[in-house]
Amino acid sequence: MYIKKILWVIALVGLAVAAYLAYYVYSAMLSPNTAFNNEEAFIFIQTDADYQDVRGQLEPLLGDIExxxxxxxxxxxxxxxxxGKYRIVKGMNNNEIINSIRSKNIPITVSFNNQNTIGELAGRIGQQIEADSLSLxxxxxxxxxxxxxxxxxxxxxxxxxPNSYEFFWNTDADGFRDRMKKEYDKFWTDDRMAMAEEIGLSPVEVMTLASIVYEESKKxxxxxxxxxxxINRLKRGIALQADPTLKFAAYQLPEYKNTVIKRVLNVHKEINSPYNTxxxxxxxxxxxxxxDLSAIKAVLNYQKHNYLYFSADPERLGYHKFATTLAQHNANARAYHAYLNSQGIKK
Structure with missing residues (x-):
């Protein structure tokens, strides 16, 4: 009888232990363990992160970190x-959370518009992926x-x-750069290459001309x-005389740093720079x-006409008046200069 009692006690203790273990396993694996009110939360795990870094992000989001x-x-x-970037959904249990942050890296949309410099581009991208602007x-x-x-x-x-692209958040600088090269190659299809060749320009030259076109007109x-x-001027060997290139040349000089040139003057035309067209x-x-993509496509699909000049149109701001003769152009330019004077824009 004594032995039977001992066996019963052992059995009951075993059942209690098993029940506790079952409860513990349920609590650790299957019981919901989120503590935020939104439908979902995100954590960003850096490339060199260790478990303590991850734990620090998770602790405010979980009900029981232990x-x-x-x-x-x-x-x-x-x-x-x-x-990577990982999603935790409200009501997830620990097992689901671990499975999510171990294998479900979420792609993000990286976008950038027309940046003026490599530095601006790097700054914009550095705000969206793990790579910082200096490494970019x-x-x-x-x-x-x-x-x-x-x-x-x-x-x-x-x-x-400039466009929107899908990346993983933990993309490094070389990964971003290499992906952009693939997108560049993808853009330059055989048809577009043929169009550029017909104009007599390389892809990079198309991009260069497109940058001038875009700075001249956002329409x-x-x-x-x-x-x-x-393109008419290039084909005839006439200097482009593009005002945006003068501004670019000026902005490279110390005296024009942190300034905005609203009116191109003769002094700007004297800047000795290869960008002075x-x-x-x-x-x-x-x-x-x-x-912009619209300007690139505008160069490849340029309108064939006889215009050699254009000047901003004071009657339709943002647009231009086009001319085939210098006399006509000078008249258009005088009208615009008169408008600038009326607005008090001197430089």
Missing amino acids: TFDALAQRKQYTANIKA ISSILNSEFLESNGFESQTAIAMYL ADEQPIVAGVY YMYPGLPPGPIAMP
């Missing part, structure tokens, strides 16, 4: 951290990469087409006309900014 710790240890997650600048301007892909520091920005319906003017014929050494 049970999460225990299961993370058992599932060996603590030694296998994966970088270094990667984008890497001389070995540029040379092997037919670019120079002056033309590097031509490779970046998509007018850009093919503007592009046609410049009044002083030097042909295209400048590279884009003066990142051209």
Whole structure:
């Protein structure tokens, strides 16, 4: 009888232990363990993060961090951290959370519009992915990469087409740059290459001219006309005399830093720079900014006409008046200068 009692006690203790273990397993694995009110929350795990870094982000989001710790240890997650952006849905249990942050890296949409410089581009991208702006600048301007892909520091920005792209948040600088090269190659289809060749321009030269067109006119319906003017001048060996290139040249000089040139003056035309298209014929050494896709397409599909000049239209701001003769152009220019004077715009 005594032995039977001992066996019964052992059995009851075993059942109690089993019940406790079952409860613990349920609590650790299957019981909901989120503590936020929104439908979902996100954590960003950096490339060099360890478990304590992840735990620090999770602790405010979870009801019981200790049970999460225990299961993370058992599932060996603590030694296998994966970088990326991860979603935690309200009501998830620890097992679901671990499965999510271990293998469900969420792509993000990275977007950039027309950036004026590589520095601005890097700053914009550095706000959206793990890579910081300094590493992005270094990667984008890497001389070995540029040379092997037919670019120079002056033309590097031509490779970046403003748009929205899908990336993983933990993409590094080289990963971003290399992906943009693939997008650039994808854009330059055989048809577009043939169109550029017919004009007599390389893809980079198309991007350079498109940057000037875009700085001249933000109106998509007018850009093919503007592009046609410049192509007419290139074909006839006439200097482009593009005011945006003068501004670009000026902004490279210390005295024009942190200034905005609202009116191009004769003094700007005297700046000795390869970007001064009044002083030097042909295209400048590279884009003066990142051209919009509409301007690139405007160059490739430029409007064929006889215009050689254009001047801003004071009656339709944002648009231009086009001319075939210098006399007509000078009249248009005088009208616009009179408008600038009436507005008190002197420089």
